[in-house]
Amino acid sequence: MHHETVMRTEGLTKVYTMGKTEVHALQGINLSVDRGEMIAIVGASGSGKSTLMNIIGCLDYPTSGTYHLDGVQLQNLSRNQLADIRNSKIGFVFQGFNLLARTSALENVELPLLYDRSRQKIAIRKTAEEALERVGLGDRMDHEPNELSGGQQQRVAIARALVTNPSILLADEPTGNLDTKTSVEVLTLFQELHDQGMTVLLITHESDVANCTQRIIELRDGKIVVDKRIEPVKAHMTTVTDESEETTPAFT
């Protein structure tokens, strides 16, 4: 596969001002991601992982620095433009699933397509059904979130992230709320999507999760301290061997 850059940041910083104190959450992030890569972002709690992810996901503005996505520089964009980029180019998976309550899996997955204004007429229902089938929930389309297990809810969320066929799939601790077995299933799903050519960026606390990826980036105090490529291990193998040192799910 040839190396085509999907996204690139240069000197990205983020400063939170809270009264008189300033928190430098990101201090000059230079990161380049190729299309089709699967990357794990690791680091201690408070090291700036979520902040970076939110900026990459166009949910937040950086304080300074540049950010290119799909060759387009995202600077001085309006709220509406950011919303459109979130809709068409980004798929976001959260730790807490963030599905709409009392809304069927299918309706949840349809939602991004309803907000899509770039494409003209598309078969919303059919596209959403295909996305749910892709994550193995073809038989749960009419279930509402409270009728689904945590793993199933997260898969609905992944289907919702996929349904617009985004340039990049972002996941902020997607297995943080799941038990080990379900985590494996969800990670396997991410690997499958990666195998199908999807660019995946996932934040994790757990080293075994990180080992499923090709590349690990470690953040510390808002800086990248490690950026290494590794040989990925299949998700189910690692969890079986690392069962003894089971980490408690971290809530951030």
Place this chain on the structure above:
Amino acid sequence: MKGSTLIKIASQSILKNKMRTMLTMLGIVIGVGAVIVMVAIGQGAQSQIQDQINSLGTNMIVVTPGSSRQGGVSRGAQTYNRLTIKDAEKIKRESLFVSAVSPVVFSRTQVIGGQGNWRTTINGVSTDYQIIRNWDLKYGRFFDQSELRQMRRVMVLGHTVAENLFPEEDPVGLTVQVRNVPVEIIGVLEPKGQTASGNDQDDVVFAPYTTVQTRLSGWSRIFQILASTPSSRDVPAAQEEIRLIMRESHGISRFAEDGFTVRNQNDLAETEQGTTEVMTMLLAAIASISLLVGGIGIMNIMLVSVTERTREIGIRMAIGARGRDVMTQFLVESIVMSLLGGLIGVGIGFAGSSILSQLTGWNTVTSPTTVMIALAFSAGVGIFFGFYPARKAAALNPIQALRHE
């Protein structure tokens, strides 16, 4: 975003929170229902008054002594010209438009006979009176020209008087005493019912004005002259004509005031209608307050719902909803809720009006205009009170909204 999609999103949200939706709509339902009922009562009263005014007689013109008052306020010193029999005769003789004329002399008196005695109003009129008032007889006949000329002691009873003195009986041919004078009953009139101000039009007896002036009362002054035209089109012309004839009859100089007043039925009606219009407005205003309260209720729920649904808004924004989409969703939700509430309110208002008129006997009128206005108003309430919460929702920052618990 497409309109249909927006409606879809908003109606999904409305249906998913049935309890909240119902509570929100309740205020509008009650408000619109109240407006419909109140306006129905007011318009019912108005139409009743119109009926009664029509029952006074068709194309009737009334001449009364004294200058007219405008809007109930006297314009300076009043000139006062008494009406005379000569005036009535002159109008009858000279007017081209008027077909019937009758002077009215009246007096309160006791009528004794049949079951006892009855205090009523005795009206001295001419034979034209029956035509002017368009009043049919139940029994017997009205007096004729020769009886008038000869000042005969004959009398036509109003329905109420007949009912009280001679219940369920045809009194034609019987005699009653008025001021110790025996008077023969020659007819009984059909009932006309109450006037707008609540007077019983049937509590009255009629006799030739000549008889009343000379034999039945010491009072000979003419209270008013009534006239009518064959067609309502001629009424304004007849009014002007009567005015000129009257001025001539009284020898009123060119710049002097009339000293009498010529009015038609509509002039009479205007005062009464004016009062009920004010009443309708007042009732509608009171009811609108409850609609306003309903609107504030919607705003309350929508505001609470913005806070309660902050996370939902965050999710929608994270997957690509623009601030505007969120705002429109909230607006559509509030408009749909208030319109739906308005529709239910219209139903309840109609039911309430008909129940009320059955219970109280009041006349109620429900018109499509009221419904349209009520619905437009409730949509307006939805937009007005939905706007602020909607804007508040749209201004949320996606990350903060997502973090909201």
